[in-house]
Amino acid sequence: MKVTVVGAGAVGASCAEYIAIKDFASEVVLVDIKEGYAEGKAMDLMQTASLNGFDTKITGTTGDYTKTAGSHIAVITSGIPRKPGMTREELIGINAGIVKTVSENLVKHSPDVILIVVSNPMDTMTYLAHKVTGLPKNRIIGMGGALDSARFKYRLAEALEAPISDVDGMVIGGHSDKGMVPLTRLATRNSVLASEFLSEDRLNQVLEDTKVGGATLTKLLGTSAWYAPGAAVSGLVQAIACDQKKMFPCSTLLEGEYGLNDLCIGVPVLLGKNGIEKIVEIELTDAEKAKMQESAAGVKATNGLLDA
Numbered sequence: 001m002k003v004t005v006v007g008a009g010a011v012g013a014s015c016a017e018y019i020a021i022k023d024f025a026s027e028v029v030l031v032d033i034k035e036g037y038a039e040g041k042a043m044d045l046m047q048t049a050s051l052n053g054f055d056t057k058i059t060g061t062t063g064d065y066t067k068t069a070g071s072h073i074a075v076i077t078s079g080i081p082r083k084p085g086m087t088r089e090e091l092i093g094i095n096a097g098i099v100k101t102v103s104e105n106l107v108k109h110s111p112d113v114i115l116i117v118v119s120n121p122m123d124t125m126t127y128l129a130h131k132v133t134g135l136p137k138n139r140i141i142g143m144g145g146a147l148d149s150a151r152f153k154y155r156l157a158e159a160l161e162a163p164i165s166d167v168d169g170m171v172i173g174g175h176s177d178k179g180m181v182p183l184t185r186l187a188t189r190n191s192v193l194a195s196e197f198l199s200e201d202r203l204n205q206v207l208e209d210t211k212v213g214g215a216t217l218t219k220l221l222g223t224s225a226w227y228a229p230g231a232a233v234s235g236l237v238q239a240i241a242c243d244q245k246k247m248f249p250c251s252t253l254l255e256g257e258y259g260l261n262d263l264c265i266g267v268p269v270l271l272g273k274n275g276i277e278k279i280v281e282i283e284l285t286d287a288e289k290a291k292m293q294e295s296a297a298g299v300k301a302t303n304g305l306l307d308a
């Protein structure tokens, strides 16, 4: 199983590290545009192999896509991250050009590849990858909901004063502060609804803290986060590589599902060896449906900037 990660920056390197530590891939190729950067990160990571006990071979290249040939999965993290006070949407001007070129190069050398798009604004970049490559929809996956759900569970466990492994919850919708739709109604602690333990106000606080999860970290770090994004990507890669048929909220092209069309937005999907094996349609309340419609309108407005 060969995995390429484009962008050897904070998220790309973190994702490569988690993939290697889980030791399910034979090879990870890091690609970056900065001379020597991917090679350096790959060498540094390889020097952790004997310490962390993995056999995955990590190599790096400065833009030579022939080295990525035959990749089963490719992750796109190339592009600029946001700085404090910026929205993800403001990154579109620079990142759209990068994602376009990178997607074309990846598919040219690995025609059967499954793409995982991470660069922001992620839902729009996932849609762009569709337009540029024409790959079937099961083979283009946007990563956002897996991260937002992990942040939701972190906040939920905090509110419940419970271990993280006791809580469950999911965030669907667009990967933006305004567009996220955390499904607080379905959040649980040991399979009991969280609303049994928490007041409506406290649950709403969990929801609000989740929505600004990325912005909170960007303010603290001066740039966007990388550990949780890297771990979230590695979870998707593993689900595909190991054919786990595991459910994650991911951005995918909708063609009528959830009453939405012609956009990529986060909904629950099953991930297995074919990429997105199924879009799972869960029953939403009228209020949740309205929030999804509003979120979709926001994503479509950003998609419109691609033609501007």
Ligand code: NAI
Pocket (backbone or CB within 6 Å): 006, 007, 008, 009, 010, 011, 012, 031, 032, 033, 034, 037, 077, 078, 079, 080, 081, 082, 091, 095, 098, 101, 102, 117, 118, 119, 120, 122, 143, 144, 147, 175, 223, 224, 225, 226, 229
């Ligand atoms: P970073 O600046 O640390 O790394 C980006 C890397 O991309 C740099 O090393 C840069 O040299 C490289 N790059 C730029 N153009 C390239 C090209 N044409 N080909 C190959 N490499 C190229 O940024 P970071 O923090 O790793 O974030 C990467 C992207 O991921 C950003 O757009 C950020 O907003 C996004 N992100 C998305 C998340 C999500 O949940 N979808 C979560 C966190 C970050």
